Amino acid sequence: MSFFTSLSGMRNAQTDLGVVSQNIANAESVGFKKSNASFFDLVASGAGTDPRLTPGIGSALTGITQDFALGTFETTGRGLDLAINGDGFFATTNPVSGDVSFTRNGSLRIVSTGELQDSIGDNVQGFAVDSSGNPTSTTPGNINVPTTNAGGAALSSVSISNRGVVNASYADGSVEPVAMLALATFAANDGLRPIGQTKWVVTGASGNADYGNPGVGQFGSIFSGALERSNVDLAEEMVSLLTAQRNFQANARAIDTATQISQTVLNLRS
Numbered sequence: 001m002s003f004f005t006s007l008s009g010m011r012n013a014q015t016d017l018g019v020v021s022q023n024i025a026n027a028e029s030v031g032f033k034k035s036n037a038s039f040f041d042l043v044a045s046g047a048g049t050d051p052r053l054t055p056g057i058g059s060a061l062t063g064i065t066q067d068f069a070l071g072t073f074e075t076t077g078r079g080l081d082l083a084i085n086g087d088g089f090f091a092t093t094n095p096v097s098g099d100v101s102f103t104r105n106g107s108l109r110i111v112s113t114g115e116l117q118d119s120i121g122d123n124v125q126g127f128a129v130d131s132s133g134n135p136t137s138t139t140p141g142n143i144n145v146p147t148t149n150a151g152g153a154a155l156s157s158v159s160i161s162n163r164g165v166v167n168a169s170y171a172d173g174s175v176e177p178v179a180m181l182a183l184a185t186f187a188a189n190d191g192l193r194p195i196g197q198t199k200w201v202v203t204g205a206s207g208n209a210d211y212g213n214p215g216v217g218q219f220g221s222i223f224s225g226a227l228e229r230s231n232v233d234l235a236e237e238m239v240s241l242l243t244a245q246r247n248f249q250a251n252a253r254a255i256d257t258a259t260q261i262s263q264t265v266l267n268l269r270s
Contacts, residue, residue: 002258008058009251012039015061016244023232024241031071031104031198032230034237038062068189071104071231073223079159082106083228086220088183089200091140091209092122100125101199102184102192102209104228110158116143116166116179120197126166126179127213133165133177140182140211149174162221164214183219184209 019037026032042057073083084090089102107119116124125140145168147155153172160166164181186192191205202209215221 003255005056005058006251006254006258008042008060010248010255012037012059012061013244013248013251015064017241017248019064020237020240020244024234024237026198027230027232027234027237029198029230030107030227032232033069033071033104034067034230034232035064036067037064066190066192066194067231069231071229073226074229075226077225079157079224080108080110081225081227082108082160082181083223083226084183084214084220085223086218087185088212088214088219089185090118091125091182091184091211092118092199093125093142094122099201100209101195101201103197103199105198106227110145110155112147114145114147114155116145116158125182126164127182129165129177129180131177133161133163133167133180135180135213138211143179143181145178146176149176160222160224162215162223164222181214181222182211183214184211185218186210 016037019035023034038061039059040062041059044055044057070086073085082090083106084104089104090106091100091102093100101122103118105118108124109117109119111117116126118124123142126143127135127140128137130136143166145155145158145166149168149170149172151170151172151174153170153174155168156171157169158166159169160181164183165177166179166181167175168178169175186202186209187207188205191203191207192200193203193206194200212219
């Protein structure tokens with residue numbers, strides 16, 4: 001039994017090493033959220049078993065949870081680099097499939113057609129606004145910035161306020177609000193499923209997205225000219241890495257010891 005007990009410990013240590021390695025590998029990924037592995041013990045017992053004679057039979061993975069604590073902000077000075085100061089995710093849609101995903105990576109860009117996209121080409125979602133920049137809808141859609149205004153002046157720059165209002169500036173000096181960023185929150189963030197590229201999608205465990213306006217209620221405000229860095233603490237992860245490595249080595253040593261004891265018993269019988 002000691003072989004299988006230690007084997008379960010080695011498997012869990014390997015899982016822990018994988019989680020820690022993923023955190024370290026993404027220490028510089030914008031908007032990345034670290035994960036933690038947790039485990040529980042296994043006990044061979046029944047209703048009639050004497051608790052004083054109950055042996056342990058190893059451990060198993062409870063789950064891998066994500067830590068959505070706020071990361072530090074790094075100033076970039078670029079107007080389309082955004083960070084969310086508080087709760088919420090940017091909502092994006094794939095221009096081909098229409099699939100919706102959510103991210104904390106606010107590195108955005110305007111393409112030649114005027115669409116506001118994230119760094120991998122997904123369309124950023126927002127609400128329609130009136131001439132004062134107040135939202136006129138609660139249903140998000142793709143944000144498209146007109147490349148020319150009604151007077152024929154060309155688009156010169158785009159800025160985004162802390163309320164999430166997207167303002168377009170034109171060559172004739174006019175400034176027009178064109179949309180408001182839509183932020184999404186969830187009943188259980190740790191139920192979101194990561195899909196890579198610092199993006200998540202909805203699952204039954206997370207609940208559906210609740211869309212709202214930046215800076216209102218539970219939704220965080222927008223910091224323009226900054227990006228949210230990963231919330232990975234490298235010093236903490238290095239300690240976790242060493243702990244997981246020691247756990248793996250200790251379980252391997254336990255298997256080696258059990259093998260030696262078994263071999264001794266077999267030799268005695270012979």
